[in-house]
Amino acid sequence: MMKIQQDIENLYEEMVHMRRHMHMHPELSFKEAETKQYIYEQISDLGLDIRQNVGGNGIVARLDIDDDFKTIALRADFDALPIEDEKDVPYRSTVPGIMHACGHDAHTAMLITTARILAARKEELKVNVVFLFQHAEEMLPGGAQAMIEDGALDGVDYIFGTHVSSLYPTGTLSYTKDFAYAAADAFTITVEGRGGHGAEPHEAVDPVVAGASLIQQLQSIVSRTVDPLKSAVVTTSMFNGGSSFNVIPNSVELRGTIRTFEQSVKDDVLRRMDGIIKGIESSFEVTCKLDYQHGYPALLNNNSQLDHVLHSLEDAAYVKITEENPPSMGGEDFAYYLEKVPGCYFYTGVRNPEKGIDHPHHHPLFDIDEDGLKAGVESLCSIVLNFNDH
The missing domain is CATH 3.30.70.360 (Alpha-Beta Plaits)
Structure with a gap:
């Protein structure tokens, strides 16, 4: 895990830069033209098999290792919300009335960084990896279903995703067994x-x-x-x-x-x-x-895959606490993926009151403790690097 820790440290400043760039240039659901192009530019030199405009504005990037290996998909969403950004920070949204008030910019920056680390370590992998960059999570009918219909899950055996959360302190991975979202x-x-x-x-x-x-x-x-x-x-x-x-x-x-x-x-x-x-x-x-x-639909976690996530983080450097929490009555279109293949969805804590970062999601002052990005990348990389055919 120390090797991954060093990789994360080496890429941390660039990850923060990507997150802040997207935070400054948010786009609403189904209108993410510049964001999808930005994502493509960040992964175009990694040797991935990349499909653009999947199901709309989605991107599917495959890291194929061996046809005999299982395939894991990792997903991040990248749309913003129609909320005015009221934070007094250098990376405040430059688009009036639109901001990343839910953390999708963080999800995308983490997945790009994960792709960079895993692509550089492809010789160590015992599983193929699909990186799903999904548009339009915030607005019905969402982007997940359209991406699935356009082949995003073709050949995928398992899928995992994480959502940053201002409810949990940085360094915390929160999870829910069985139903997680309504x-x-x-x-x-x-x-x-x-x-x-x-x-x-x-x-x-x-x-x-x-x-x-x-x-x-x-x-x-x-x-x-x-x-x-x-x-x-x-x-x-x-x-x-x-x-x-x-x-x-x-x-x-x-x-x-x-x-x-x-x-x-x-x-x-x-x-x-x-x-x-x-x-x-x-x-x-x-x-x-x-x-x-x-x-x-309701999001139903596969407990076996959730156990794999927790087991893979037993020696983690940045994920210091794992805790089980009750389900939420909120909605999340990651549920569509879990209707097709087993997997799970969990929270990465980004709350830090000492830095003044404790506003809820969808709030005009929402922000994240960017140190939490390290734990998110560590989780996603560990899921892949510690995979065995379970």
Whole structure:
């Protein structure tokens, strides 16, 4: 591991430079034209078999060692978010209203560095490696599924990925067995009534009252339908309608999200939602239209591959702590890869309050302790270098 430690130290300043360059030049999901070109330029001289524009803006780079070897894929995402960067740092985003507020710039810098180390050590490898640089993780339908359909996982036996996290201190690897992320779905319900004067509600069919009742009844789904030993979230986060204090509108719109782990729970939630909507239509004489968007599936880690990650880091230099944590109700399209091949997804800690780095993801002051990049690269390299056909 000392050899890898030296490799990481030698490449650390360049890795920080890459991360900061991408932080200064963020691009939104499905619009990552300059970022994908930058990534290509950083790996084009490593002797990899590189495919560009995979499933859109994705890049697939293969390090082929032996046809008889298994193949491991490592993934990083590289899109940014529509958030104004409010940090006072030299590498602050130069693009108004857009920033890397989730750490995807760090993921990409770590994977490029990992590719450089492993390409230089190809004679030591007992496994082929595929480096997946994925676009559009932040916006549905995401980039993972399109990349898979375009052959990103062809010939891949296992896949691994990591996400930097401001929840955990630098030097910490956090993991979750079994389900790590929930299925993240979205819904829009349009309630159609008949508008009228606010002083004469009896002459109208009020969609506001119907919508308010609908929101209340949706809250009964989790408390009265879902097994209390299982998890689900039904959140109505938007209620739009009306234009004047004394006018009953023709319609209102409700938007929200549903989060579940198990398909059977998701089916129960949808069944109850449909029943509640029909009841509202009957009770209030309105018409409801449900637009349901199935988001990323639940992310289910393969515990055997997770054990391999932990075992490979027993003598780590930068990963000082490994700790198990509960699942998140957030969504992550890495789940699509895990539906196809076994693997796992884990967190790399980048929190450091002493440096003022403790803001949550998707916050305008989000930043990372760049020392945490070392642990991320160490994890990815160790997964490959310590691989055996397990």
